[in-house]
Amino acid sequence: MKKVLVTGTDGQLGIKIKELSKKISSQEFIFTDIDELDINNEKxxxxxxxxxxxxxxxxxAAYTAVDKTEDDYDNALKTNCEAVKNLANASIEHHFKIIxxxxxxxxxxxxxxxxSEIHQTNPVNLYGKTKLEGEKALMKINNDSxxxxxxWLxxxxxxxxxxxxxxxxxxxKFLKVVFDQTGTPTYAGNLAEAILIICNQYLEKNLWHSGIYHFSNQGVCSWxxxxxxxFKLSGxxxxxxxxxSNEFPTKATRPKYSVLDKSKICNIYNIKIKHWTEGLKECFENL
Ligand SMILES: NC(=O)c1ccc[n+]([C@@H]2O[C@H](COP(=O)([O-])OP(=O)(O)OC[C@H]3O[C@@H](n4cnc5c(N)ncnc54)[C@H](OP(=O)(O)O)[C@@H]3O)[C@@H](O)[C@H]2O)c1
Known part of the structure; x- marks a missing residue:
């Protein structure tokens, strides 16, 4: 039986995929992080x-230090783009799919x-640039991905x-938090569930709809x-x-508004997405 390989398993999302995969006894997973498989290393x-x-x-797997990327662009590009090319080339050679x-x-x-997925991209920081380069490189080599x-994972x-x-x-005694950046928090557990739905549809029914999709929880809020x-949930x-935001200058500029339209993934994969406050409650239950 062909296996599902997960890279970057020790990160926020990878851990949740590993936890949830235990419920899928019919499928064999291989979980790796940098010690087992450094995706930067082509060989x-x-x-x-x-x-x-x-x-x-x-x-x-990704280089996710947003501010650090401003001073460490080459290393971030290596993991977020060059390494993605390594994976994409392997997917062509060995005929596997990539999420x-x-x-x-x-x-x-x-x-x-x-x-929406067709909106013009235009990253305002170097981390976003490396991730966009990674997207382009993947689709250039294997557009069936x-x-x-x-x-806000x-x-x-x-x-x-x-x-x-x-x-x-x-x-x-008190905290200052920015209210002029809006987006949607995403509970990694809810994203992991969506990924495993896509995964199952492919492995069990051979249904695969390649392309770009947006996924976050539903709703909109500021930080x-x-x-x-x-604070409300934790008392x-x-x-x-x-x-x-100008009270908290950061090395990397953040987009002021980054709400994602999720209708494509809901329609094509029939995924029901929880409101961000529900995702947060679920996370608290697991804390
Ligand atoms: N976090 C967010 O707010 C956010 C928002 C939007 C999108 N995303 C994207 O969501 C994905 C998952 O993010 P996350 O928050 O789960 O990231 P994370 O917690 O930083 O996890 C990434 C994992 O990848 C590992 N890794 C780094 N370089 C690697 C390499 N060369 N080979 C193999 N593994 C490597 C990391 O190890 P080390 O810890 O040792 O480096 C870490 O365990 C990423 O693609 C990220 O860009 C994240």
């Missing part, structure tokens, strides 16, 4: 794919209605906004609203003050 990718019978690859994860940061954030763009694992707020909320809901009483 390792070739050897790994020669030695394992792979039917589908879910690429969760690759990308980001809302491929857009400039100047829109005021949700971004699926790219899933997501936004968090989970009970790893470092993310939720974890930072819980920590600062307990340590601080301030997200922090407010986190933290620390006051939160809404501030403008």
């Amino acid at each position: 390792s990718v070739k050897t790994f794919c020669n030695n394992n019978s792979i039917g589908l690859l879910i690429n969760c 690759h994860i990308s980001t809302d940061y491929v857009f400039d954030g100047n829109a005021n209605t949700p971004y 699926i790219i899933l763009r997501t936004s 968090y989970s009970e694992h790893g470092n993310n906004f939720l974890k930072t707020m819980l920590k600062l909320g307990k340590e601080s 301030f609203d997200f922090a407010h809901e986190i 933290i009483k620390t006051p939160i003050i809404p501030v403008l």
